[in-house]
Amino acid sequence: MMPIELDVTRSVRDYMHECIGSPGYSLQRVHAGLHDALWYSPRDRRALRALCDRQPDAFTRWLFERESDGRYTGLVMAWPAGYSTPIHDHAGLWGIELVLQGSLGVDDYEIDAATGQPHFVGTTVLEEGQSCAFEGTTGHAHRCSNLSGRRPAVTLHLYGGLLEDYRNFDLDEGGRYVALPAVARIEGSIGPARVRGA
Template structure:
């Protein structure tokens, strides 16, 4: 996996590295010789689990496995200025993209819901830093889902946007941890 991703990002602009990972990641998911370690399949009972698999010292990208118990979801969030490519390894996910309409910390942020994608194993999507907002959930009421996320750089935090009943969202910085 590492060699394929290194090739995809080597000596490329962020946009070309993103495109290279978009091409490479579905091939890795479909390759029976590429196996995830046992810890990458462990869900967390209270929230989706994040398991860092690899961070490249040379190229800066980071690979994280996420495990989604039935119904677990993220809030609307960004990726701290990083592009991200995500592929479903097992199960299914629902990814909703959001378009920023207004950013105002005093009166609330406003978003419009964009495309909603229902993804199964092998399906891939991504976000560029220029259009960085989405939410993800496991819609399956019984099965765990596992996804692989390749980020431009290691994410130690992201901005989440908590909705109120008036359609506004309020930004909140969320530290991101690696689940054991």
């Protein structure tokens, strides 16, 4: 566990609690208001840099919020220099990804319903403070990469549920993608362990 409570995770937690309880709750409204709700302090920046320094060569996920009714989960992810995920889906959950430190490249893919093959759609480059969102569909996948070969990156992720199991798309020897089940490994928690609503 990372024992301190971060300003950024607290502000996002409070914002999400307000959003989920309001009429007209939607991914678009949550994403549109997220930047104004954030408070990312210099103390947070130092704490997250220390988090990256603990395991400089490892990609790690840190839980800061999980609603007991499963409406959303909040994670912070630490990306070593040059790290890329496999192409992966999100088990039909919506998501928001926000860069706190560094920069991230997001390659979006559409999964062909007939063949199960991912087809490249485009790339979004996210710098510090920028974010992207994706709808909760089974036809969406992406690959994310830390664009720096020298520095770690830190991102904040919100998902419309608990992302435990998902699929990675790996190339086989024949050049076709194969969907392989994967489990989201959580390194630990940030701040006090919280399951809101429990």
